[in-house]
Structure formats: structure tokens, C-alpha cells
Amino acid sequence: MLKILFINPVGTDAFDEPILKTINDVKRADVEVKVVHLSKGPIHLEYHYYEHLNMEETLKWVKWAENEGYNAVIIGCFYDPGLREAREIVSIPVIGVAEATMHVAATLGHKFSIIVGRRKWIPKMESNVYLYGLGSKLASFRILNFTVPMMLREPEKLKEAVISEARKAVEEDGAEVIVLGCTGESGFMKEIIEKIGVPVLDPVVVSWKYAEMLADLYQKVKLTHCKMFGYESPPREEGYLPKWEHR
Amino acid sequence: MLKILFINPVGTDAFDEPILKTINDVKRADVEVKVVHLSKGPIHLEYHYYEHLNMEETLKWVKWAENEGYNAVIIGCFYDPGLREAREIVSIPVIGVAEATMHVAATLGHKFSIIVGRRKWIPKMESNVYLYGLGSKLASFRILNFTVPMMLREPEKLKEAVISEARKAVEEDGAEVIVLGCTGESGFMKEIIEKIGVPVLDPVVVSWKYAEMLADLYQKVKLTHCKMFGYESPPREEGYLPKWEHR
Numbered sequence: 001m002l003k004i005l006f007i008n009p010v011g012t013d014a015f016d017e018p019i020l021k022t023i024n025d026v027k028r029a030d031v032e033v034k035v036v037h038l039s040k041g042p043i044h045l046e047y048h049y050y051e052h053l054n055m056e057e058t059l060k061w062v063k064w065a066e067n068e069g070y071n072a073v074i075i076g077c078f079y080d081p082g083l084r085e086a087r088e089i090v091s092i093p094v095i096g097v098a099e100a101t102m103h104v105a106a107t108l109g110h111k112f113s114i115i116v117g118r119r120k121w122i123p124k125m126e127s128n129v130y131l132y133g134l135g136s137k138l139a140s141f142r143i144l145n146f147t148v149p150m151m152l153r154e155p156e157k158l159k160e161a162v163i164s165e166a167r168k169a170v171e172e173d174g175a176e177v178i179v180l181g182c183t184g185e186s187g188f189m190k191e192i193i194e195k196i197g198v199p200v201l202d203p204v205v206v207s208w209k210y211a212e213m214l215a216d217l218y219q220k221v222k223l224t225h226c227k228m229f230g231y232e233s234p235p236r237e238e239g240y241l242p243k244w245e246h247r
Numbered sequence: 248m249l250k251i252l253f254i255n256p257v258g259t260d261a262f263d264e265p266i267l268k269t270i271n272d273v274k275r276a277d278v279e280v281k282v283v284h285l286s287k288g289p290i291h292l293e294y295h296y297y298e299h300l301n302m303e304e305t306l307k308w309v310k311w312a313e314n315e316g317y318n319a320v321i322i323g324c325f326y327d328p329g330l331r332e333a334r335e336i337v338s339i340p341v342i343g344v345a346e347a348t349m350h351v352a353a354t355l356g357h358k359f360s361i362i363v364g365r366r367k368w369i370p371k372m373e374s375n376v377y378l379y380g381l382g383s384k385l386a387s388f389r390i391l392n393f394t395v396p397m398m399l400r401e402p403e404k405l406k407e408a409v410i411s412e413a414r415k416a417v418e419e420d421g422a423e424v425i426v427l428g429c430t431g432e433s434g435f436m437k438e439i440i441e442k443i444g445v446p447v448l449d450p451v452v453v454s455w456k457y458a459e460m461l462a463d464l465y466q467k468v469k470l471t472h473c474k475m476f477g478y479e480s481p482p483r484e485e486g487y488l489p490k491w492e493h494r
Contacts, residue, residue, distance in 0.1 A: 025467070026463070026464070026468065028275070028463070030276075099354050100354060103350040106379065107342075107346050107347060107350055108470070108471070109476070130383075132353065133353055133384040134381075135383075137380040170475075176475065190467075193468065197474075199470055199472065202468075205464070209460045209463060209464055210354075213456045213459065213460045216456060217452070217453070217456055220273050220437075221273065221437040221440065222440050222441070223436070223440065224355070225446065226357075226424055226446055228423065228445055
């Protein structure tokens, strides 16, 4: 039995149940899922400063997962907050929702468009596209004009807006693949694929399946992210690793 | 039960058994594997012209897989021969060994190096790296000076050469991840990961796990490559689709 932890790096339980439902619909029977959220901090990560505020408890959960024998961990936000930091402190695969989803998108069609809630999100997300090496695969960003709290409040309007912007991305921007750029846009992937006619990637679904794949590869052949160079762990003797790191 | 077909696009059964063994070591219990080879044609694909010669029977197997209810198909050569053509004629996920392995590599470390048999292979494979959008993630190519037939004849010497070139890629070229650039370099991933200390990706293992992931996503949420635009199927009425396509 493999175990994977999905962390909602926000101080609210509002996403736990819908995300658990989405994962349960697609997960392998032999993989156990746990979804957690933070005990405090901002309830969304639309601001970089909020990422900073939520980073410590997120990383604590990442380390907790490794200590508890989890086979992989997912950081559940399309900004991929704390991805590098997390990989420095654990050996189990750490999956960035955006990184995993974009790479899968790149194998399903010529170019992808990312549907974001607000224009505010684009600069960091576009930077991540280039950071992940996928600049040439990006057709466009499309904006819903929904904050994360609005997404939670108005799921039907959200779905309509996603369908409308996804269509425009296909028809006007040359997208062959649609990436939903927020875990708040999750839960209606199959329905939207049928409506749009091109692949539509729910980042919760795709990052979950990617995590299953990496968890399996880690268990079976010890494959995980490189622990030398970029993700080298801070030396214990420098004394900056917190107590929870030592458990 | 999911079923995945692994096609060795070469006119020899020499790879079937070792590849089946490699897959059996890592595959999910609930996924069925079948490995096939071509009835005729070149026994390796070191020449582009050989790809051309082997293309038709390869595509026939791809279509056969869809007709027989397979959930995904892998084209087992690191040149990814016929990937676009195959995606045009079927809806089931078609996995290119190189495409899948390189994208996974990109999520495991800063840059990857590809270990090829001969310098002859580099131009097409480097072109593929850029085609897949991953030019900025490429540290280097490293050359073993092994033809494919030599790989089959001298597996121990091959392993030594891979370890030696992989080390140089890490130490001299800035690679954090090693990609074995031929299905002939398969079967010793776990051993090499322990020796080199960075992730080493066996293209058979990784493309198999990637295929499991996509097979699952296709079955559960109908996700597959985009069938519009780049992979649009030729119209039946033009009459160029062969008889085996119609089964």
C-alpha cells in the first residue's frame, strides 16, 4: 500500500473535502490518500507574501509525511510554493501541482493555455512556465476574473467561465491543451473535456496521478528528485534546521 | 484491468524478453503488459531511413492496440519514431519513450544529460529535446561508442560505460539527472542510481509508468492527446488510410 499526502497550503479546510472527492474518483485502489490544510495563515495564496506566511507549516507537513512513511507528497497550489525548499529537506518525491501538470500537458498537444483566476497570478505563473523549461509550449494565459474565495462561493459560474475562456484559448490562441491554473478550478475535468473537445487538465487530478507514478518509482527503484546540487540539504551542524526536521 | 502494449519497432525479438522483465519488475499488479516486435525490417533504428522502413508495421500495431481495447501504447525507441503519425490514427494515449522520460527528468532536477550509443544519434535526439520544449533543461549528451547490436552483445561493458559517462555528465556538464537514451540501455536503473547518486532514468521503466498514468487518466476521465489540429486524423474519404485502420 502506497501513501500520498496532499497538502492544501492554506489556513482553511474549505478545499479538503472537494479535493478528497476529486482524488477518490481517480486514485488507484492500492494507494492511500490524506488531505491536510494548515492550522493558521491566509486562506488563499493570491499574494506572494501569503506564500511566505504559510511556508513554515507547509514544510512541516512535508517533513511529517516523510517521517510517517508517506511515499510522496503534493503541494496543492498552482504557484508551487515551497517546492525547492521542500525538496531540500526530504528525499520522498515532492510534487508541484503546476510543474507536474504542465509537463503532462506538453505531452498531449502542441501548446497549452493556462486558465487563471486573476491577472495578478500571471507574472509568477508565467515565470514558472519558463523555469520549468516550457516557455515554447505556452499558447496563452486566460483570465476568469475570479478570486479564490469567489471560486468557492460560485462553483457553477466558475465552471461556465472556465468553459468560455478555454474555448477562446483553443479558438483564438492556438491552444491544443487546457491547463486549469488553480486547485480551486478542480472537480469538473471529465465534463469539460467533453464540452471543449481538447484535453483539459485538472491540476489536482494530474498531480495526483503524477504523484502515484513517482511514489511507485521511488518505492520500486529509489527514483526521486536529485538530492545533490540544487536540492542539497542544509547541513545539520549549521543549526538552521528546525526541531521538527529532526523527528 | 488496464492493458498496455509496448512496441519494439524493430525486426528482431532480441529486446522483447529483457524489456518484458524490466516492465514486470516495476509494473502495477492490475495492469497487463504485452511486448511485441516487427515481423521484418531493420533490427535497430540507428538510421532515419530504417525508421521509415519500420514505420508501417509499427503504426499497424498501434492501431491493433486500439482495436483490441488496449488503454495505451508505447513506441519503444528513444527517437520516438512515428509518434505524430500514431497519434493521428488513434485516440488511445500513445507514449513516446523519449518525450515521457525527458519530461519526468525535468521534474527531478535542474538539468539532465542523455547518454547515447553513438554520436550519430545526437542530431535527431537534440532536435527532439527542443521539439518537446526542453532545450533549457539539457545539460549535455554523452556518447558510449556502442551500436545497438553491441549493446546486446556486451551488457556488462555497456553498464560500465554508462556509469562512466553518467559520472562525467554529473561532474563536468552540470547534469542533476541522467537519461539513458536508448531502450537498449535498459534493465539496471536501480543499480546505477545507487552508484551515481543522482536520478537515472531508464526509458523503458519511466515510459511504462507514464503509460500507466495516462492509461488510467484515459479510462477514468477520457484524457488523451489532443485529436484536433496537430493530431487531427486524415479523412477516411481521401482514401489513404490503409485497410488495417478500418478494422
